[in-house]
Amino acid sequence: MSPAEPPILEAIEISKGYGARLALDNVSLAVRPGEIAGLLGPNGAGKTTTLSILATLLKPDSGHVLINGKPPKSDPRGLGRMLGLVPQSLALYPTLSAAQNVWHFARMQGLSRDEAKEYCRRALEEVGLSDRADDPMHAFSGGMKRLLNLACGIVHRPPALLLDEPTVGVDLQSREQLLTRIRHYADAGAAVIYSTHYMEEAERICDRVLLIDRGKLIAEGNLEKVISLGGSRPRIELTYRGQLPDGRFGSLAGVREIGTTVGEGKAILEMNSFAQVAEVLHGLRTLEVNIVDFNLHSPNLSDAFVALTGHTLRDQVL
Amino acid sequence: MLRAIWLTTQNEARLLVKDPIVLFMLLFAPVVIITVAGYSLGSLYGGVANSFRLPVVDLDHGKVAHGTIAALRKEHGLSLEMLEDPDEARRLVNRRDRTPIAMLIPAGTSAAVAAGSQPRLILFVDPVRRVEVNALELRIDELCRRVTEQARMAAQSQIESFGSPQALTLPGDLGFVEHPATESEAVTVNAFDQYVPGFGVTFLLIGMMLGIALTLFDERDWGTLKRLQVSGAPLTGLLLGKLFARFNVGIAQMVLLFAVGWALFGISLGRNPLALIIPTVGISFAAAALGLVVASIASAHDSVMPLGVTISMAMAAIGGCWWPLDFEPGWMRELARWMPTTWTMQAFNDLMIRNQPPSAAFQPLAATIGIGMIFLGAGLIRFLSLDG
Numbered sequence: 001m002s003p004a005e006p007p008i009l010e011a012i013e014i015s016k017g018y019g020a021r022l023a024l025d026n027v028s029l030a031v032r033p034g035e036i037a038g039l040l041g042p043n044g045a046g047k048t049t050t051l052s053i054l055a056t057l058l059k060p061d062s063g064h065v066l067i068n069g070k071p072p073k074s075d076p077r078g079l080g081r082m083l084g085l086v087p088q089s090l091a092l093y094p095t096l097s098a099a100q101n102v103w104h105f106a107r108m109q110g111l112s113r114d115e116a117k118e119y120c121r122r123a124l125e126e127v128g129l130s131d132r133a134d135d136p137m138h139a140f141s142g143g144m145k146r147l148l149n150l151a152c153g154i155v156h157r158p159p160a161l162l163l164d165e166p167t168v169g170v171d172l173q174s175r176e177q178l179l180t181r182i183r184h185y186a187d188a189g190a191a192v193i194y195s196t197h198y199m200e201e202a203e204r205i206c207d208r209v210l211l212i213d214r215g216k217l218i219a220e221g222n223l224e225k226v227i228s229l230g231g232s233r234p235r236i237e238l239t240y241r242g243q244l245p246d247g248r249f250g251s252l253a254g255v256r257e258i259g260t261t262v263g264e265g266k267a268i269l270e271m272n273s274f275a276q277v278a279e280v281l282h283g284l285r286t287l288e289v290n291i292v293d294f295n296l297h298s299p300n301l302s303d304a305f306v307a308l309t310g311h312t313l314r315d316q317v318l
Numbered sequence: 319m320l321r322a323i324w325l326t327t328q329n330e331a332r333l334l335v336k337d338p339i340v341l342f343m344l345l346f347a348p349v350v351i352i353t354v355a356g357y358s359l360g361s362l363y364g365g366v367a368n369s370f371r372l373p374v375v376d377l378d379h380g381k382v383a384h385g386t387i388a389a390l391r392k393e394h395g396l397s398l399e400m401l402e403d404p405d406e407a408r409r410l411v412n413r414r415d416r417t418p419i420a421m422l423i424p425a426g427t428s429a430a431v432a433a434g435s436q437p438r439l440i441l442f443v444d445p446v447r448r449v450e451v452n453a454l455e456l457r458i459d460e461l462c463r464r465v466t467e468q469a470r471m472a473a474q475s476q477i478e479s480f481g482s483p484q485a486l487t488l489p490g491d492l493g494f495v496e497h498p499a500t501e502s503e504a505v506t507v508n509a510f511d512q513y514v515p516g517f518g519v520t521f522l523l524i525g526m527m528l529g530i531a532l533t534l535f536d537e538r539d540w541g542t543l544k545r546l547q548v549s550g551a552p553l554t555g556l557l558l559g560k561l562f563a564r565f566n567v568g569i570a571q572m573v574l575l576f577a578v579g580w581a582l583f584g585i586s587l588g589r590n591p592l593a594l595i596i597p598t599v600g601i602s603f604a605a606a607a608l609g610l611v612v613a614s615i616a617s618a619h620d621s622v623m624p625l626g627v628t629i630s631m632a633m634a635a636i637g638g639c640w641w642p643l644d645f646e647p648g649w650m651r652e653l654a655r656w657m658p659t660t661w662t663m664q665a666f667n668d669l670m671i672r673n674q675p676p677s678a679a680f681q682p683l684a685a686t687i688g689i690g691m692i693f694l695g696a697g698l699i700r701f702l703s704l705d706g
Contacts, residue, residue, distance in 0.1 A: 056548065080548065083548055084548075085548040092542065093542060105549070
């Protein structure tokens with residue numbers, strides 16, 4: 001990925017309302033080749049609406065979309081070859097086999113028979129379903145269905161891939177597989193938009209994140225930048241036994257107490273950096289705090305989201 | 319437990335109210351079918367019979383002819399149309415224009431009655447409308463008896479006034495003989511000739527409505543329709559592809575039914591069995607297009623079944639798939655003109671029972687395709703406005 005490369009997918013000041021509710025408010029974004037841009041936000045934030053507009057399934061009320069620098073209407077058939085969509089629902093035919101599903105979408109994307117044959121084989125191989133190619137989709141596990149869903153979205157090797165919560169309801173192992181395949185696909189030069197409300201997934205594979213909330217883009221940039229926008233610092237989460245000294249942790253230099261539950265023996269201290277950990281633990285011993293366990297917590301996207309919006313990321317429905 | 323039952327009941331009621339089409343159909347569907355059946359079959363159970371036009375060709379011009387025509391004019395529900403040409407009378411019956419039967423009074427009928435012979439009126443009949451023909455023939459038979467009786471009474475009074483019975487002959491019996499109105503050779507009508515195409519069309523409609531409408535809802539629910547739209551394929555193309563596949567299935571279904579009907583029930587396949595493809599193509603097209611209309615107006619997956627079945631059954635019944643169209647009252651026959659089933663059944667009857675040439679199916683085909691095009695246009699506009 002290079003910032004010098006022109007974006008494959010661009011949304012310029014798009015807005016969309018459903019009746020009186022504004023689902024998207026003047027959102028702009030751009031994704032370049034080789035880049036995974038994470039579209040993060042709680043349920044109802046406007047992620048699916050953004051993806052639907054980028055996929056040209058929905059018309060924005062204002063603003064416009066450019067695909068490879070051109071408006072989608074200029075070449076609807078060419079658009080099909082440019083875009084791949086992996087929707088949140090399993091957009092598959094349950095009674096067809098894996099191979100038949102991939103084949104149908106490959107042919108609909110405009111691939112010739114010969115191309116489709118080769119591309120289908122490769123797509124199934126990439127998601128690890130070659131040996132189950134002839135099995136009907138309904139006989140697959142949840143994780144395998146998700147992998148097949150991905151295969152159908154990438155079978156025609158689109159330069160731009162839109163993924164809408166592709167790991168919902170998937171076990172850990174399948175999630176790992178999916179994330180690895182998506183990363184590989186981007187590394188091969190595709191521009192990927194990855195919509196999710198799982199921050200850890202975004203931290204794991206996204207090069208850049210776009211935080212969206214109530215239809216507005218509230219932060220954008222690489223992980224470090226967005227996390228720093230939240231202003232959070234490293235934390236040490238303590239579990240202690242017994243009593244805390246008078247004045248609690250006030251005597252520890254460079255440390256701020258941000259949460260203590262005395263009854264449960266829990267305390268959270270914010271530090272300037274992880275370099276302070278040894279010093280803080282030593283200070284706690286000096287204060288005769290009986291520490292039984294501690295966890296270090298790096299500032300992450302969830303912290304940034306809370307800091308920027310005032311509410312948590314998960315289970316937030318507008 | 320009771321709480322669960324109560325809450326579930328409340329929720330089901332809410333769901334029903336939120337889906338007015340299902341609610342409407344649940345209440346309305348039986349009313350539609352009962353209305354159609356009641357009006358159509360009402361005359362079989364003593365209701366007011368339909369009125370018929372009766373073309374009469376009088377080549378006799380004698381007393382018996384005048385008596386017969388006068389008696390016919392007094393018959394309730396018959397409107398006489400006097401013609402000069404027997405071929406024109408046959409043509410009127412063949413044109414199926416409220417005329418299941420035409421009467422020819424042959425030259426010399428009056429003289430033959432007077433001479434004590436047994437002359438026969440000739441009735442040109444439409445074999446497809448056997449039930450109506452039988453009903454009319456009963457009335458004509460009764461009328462012949464009355465005319466004969468009158469002739470006998472007149473002869474009797476003459477005998478009495480002349481006082482020499484030997485000089486006069488008692489009039490003979492007037493009767494009738496039936497001729498098929500079709501110019502081709504006589505056909506033997508088999509009930510399956512009506513029921514195989516009739517119920518075939520009914521199930522074609524139901525299958526098509528459910529097949530197309532339900533699979534379109536499935537594709538919406540699965541998300542495959544959206545994924546295909548992203549491929550750049552026009553939604554119109556996707557819909558027409560689906561309709562074309564089902565259209566072919568519809569044709570195969572009808573061909574199979576005719577083959578089974580022929581093998582098991584000995585139905586007539588007409589002069590040229592291949593000609594049956596003509597109405598089959600028309601109804602498969604119209605039914606597929608109607609399936610799209612149902613898909614575009616049903617509010618949810620669960621609405622498709624009641625909506626589709628009600629429309630199919632009503633359309634089949636009104637269109638003459640279950641009983642002859644002429645059983646129906648005038649307003650329903652007018653309504654039937656706008657149904658593809660009506661034209662399709664007319665074509666099947668023409669080809670299979672009336673033994674007409676393939677060209678007889680061209681006009682019904684044009685009408686069916688025309689109605690199908692209206693369905694297709696409406697369905698596409700509505701569907702594209704929802705998903706386009």
